[in-house]
Amino acid sequence: MSFTYRMGVLHADDVALPAIAEAVGTPFYCYSATLIAHRYRAFAQALADLSPTICFALKANGNQAVVRTLADLGAGADVVSEGELFRAIAAGVPPSRIVFSGVGKTKAEIRTALEHGIWQLNAESLPELDALSEVATALGRTAQIVLRVNPDVDAKTHAKISTGKKENKFGIDWDHVRDAYARAAALPGVEPLGLAVHIGSQLNDLAPFRAAFTKLAEMVAALRADGHTVSRLDLGGGLGVSYRGDAPPDLAGYARIVRETVGGLGCHLAFEPGRWMVADAGVLVARTTYVKDGTTRRFLILDAAMNDLIRPALYEAWHEIRPVREPAADATIAPVDVVGPVCETGDTFAVGRPMPPVEAGDLVAFMNAGAYGAVMASTYNARPLLAEVMVRAERFAVVRPRQTIAEMIAADRLPPWIEAPAAPGAD
Numbered sequence: 547m548s549f550t551y552r553m554g555v556l557h558a559d560d561v562a563l564p565a566i567a568e569a570v571g572t573p574f575y576c577y578s579a580t581l582i583a584h585r586y587r588a589f590a591q592a593l594a595d596l597s598p599t600i601c602f603a604l605k606a607n608g609n610q611a612v613v614r615t616l617a618d619l620g621a622g623a624d625v626v627s628e629g630e631l632f633r634a635i636a637a638g639v640p641p642s643r644i645v646f647s648g649v650g651k652t653k654a655e656i657r658t659a660l661e662h663g664i665w666q667l668n669a670e671s672l673p674e675l676d677a678l679s680e681v682a683t684a685l686g687r688t689a690q691i692v693l694r695v696n697p698d699v700d701a702k703t704h705a706k707i708s709t710g711k712k713e714n715k716f717g718i719d720w721d722h723v724r725d726a727y728a729r730a731a732a733l734p735g736v737e738p739l740g741l742a743v744h745i746g747s748q749l750n751d752l753a754p755f756r757a758a759f760t761k762l763a764e765m766v767a768a769l770r771a772d773g774h775t776v777s778r779l780d781l782g783g784g785l786g787v788s789y790r791g792d793a794p795p796d797l798a799g800y801a802r803i804v805r806e807t808v809g810g811l812g813c814h815l816a817f818e819p820g821r822w823m824v825a826d827a828g829v830l831v832a833r834t835t836y837v838k839d840g841t842t843r844r845f846l847i848l849d850a851a852m853n854d855l856i857r858p859a860l861y862e863a864w865h866e867i868r869p870v871r872e873p874a875a876d877a878t879i880a881p882v883d884v885v886g887p888v889c890e891t892g893d894t895f896a897v898g899r900p901m902p903p904v905e906a907g908d909l910v911a912f913m914n915a916g917a918y919g920a921v922m923a924s925t926y927n928a929r930p931l932l933a934e935v936m937v938r939a940e941r942f943a944v945v946r947p948r949q950t951i952a953e954m955i956a957a958d959r960l961p962p963w964i965e966a967p968a969a970p971g972a973d
């Protein structure tokens with residue numbers, strides 16, 4: 547689709563990746579606006595009969611060009627910090643389509659969100675309910691909230707990205723939900739409109755969604771029986787993508803589960819997809835610095851490292867690594883360890899990965915890197931934040947220039963008790 551070999555070279559839409567490497571250097575992220583739009587439309591279409599609010603989870607990719615591409619198609623935003631709130635607003639997402647989630651919203655963040663009149667705040671605990679009430683009352687406003695509940699459902703995904711079990715920090719304990727809702731209904735300054743649930747990320751098995759949404763529907767019935775109004779359900783994100791060529795989760799199947807479990811409750815539905823919208827629409831392109839043969843292993847040492855793409859180090863995540871120059875059909879496939887230059891053994895992208903021959907100077911592309919890639923990058927080992935590029939059809943544009951070393955250093959300040967170093971050349 548958007549990332550294919552043409553005439554022996556990997557392209558993003560109609561642009562050859564080596565042409566971008568020539569222009570911006572390596573490593574860089576490259577996003578396809580075409581594929582992002584395609585994904586958004588597919589999601590919106592699959593759920594169209596439910597007229598939902600689709601809030602792109604900015605944590606997956608907060609680049610202004612990406613968020614703006616989605617906002618132009620009608621997407622809202624799911625944000626988890628004041629920074630993401632401002633990123634969403636700056637990219638043109640109307641506050642009337644912004645949801646603020648997260649377990650630790652500070653009073654300052656709550657105030658900012660209320661001042662901007664966002665659509666919904668998701669409360670995740672009793673102390674947070676009190677904070678919401680206090681801040682909203684002081685502002686003379688009513689916060690439209692939903693309670694994020696923890697349904698104690700196993701998402702069957704990586705432990706570090708599971709959020710819906712009772713031992714996870716997220717959401718209000720299932721057994722406390724009715725009391726919390728009653729409390730919210732009684733508090734000044736807040737108006738509880740419904741419930742939110744997000745059980746984890748990268749779900750490829752749809753069964754946990756069914757389990758969670760079924761429990762949610764039961765809770766809606768219980769709350770209504772308690773005499774409350776429940777008019778809104780936020781079903782979170784979590785829909786997985788295919789990193790290893792396995793069958794991707796079925797969007798139509800997901801939509802069917804939604805319809806069957808909560809579709810008939812008369813609630814307005816919201817969704818917070820992140821990864822599904824953008825993961826497949828991005829690649830990380832790196833250049834091979836050396837091919838090093840050890841006694842037992844061959845290492846491809848790239849100019850990208852764990853600071854640029856941390857998913858393999860943090861979650862043992864698997865990303866397909868493709869040579870940008872198409873390998874010959876009869877190329878010998880041999881195992882290599884693909885690593886970066888950072889001084890940590892954990893700076894390893896793949897171990898024993900069967901790969902066609904790659905030589906020093908060759909470009910490789912990490913596939914499905916559009917979500918949780920650039921947003922999780924750091925400057926560890928004093929490696930400047932990398933460049934981000936967007937393509938659409940035959941055009942490409944830098945959507946974040948590579949940070950310069952000078953910019954990186956200039957972010958630091960000396961305390962007043964240290965004399966600034968003499969300017970070079972000064973006596």
Ligand code: LLP
Nearest residue numbers: 603647744747748783784818819820821918
């Ligand atoms: N809503 C809430 C409340 C969330 O916590 C998340 C993700 C999402 C929506 C979006 O989920 P998605 O549709 O992207 O699965 N850095 C990890 C993923 C962390 C996900 C955190 N929460 C990774 O690289 O796999």
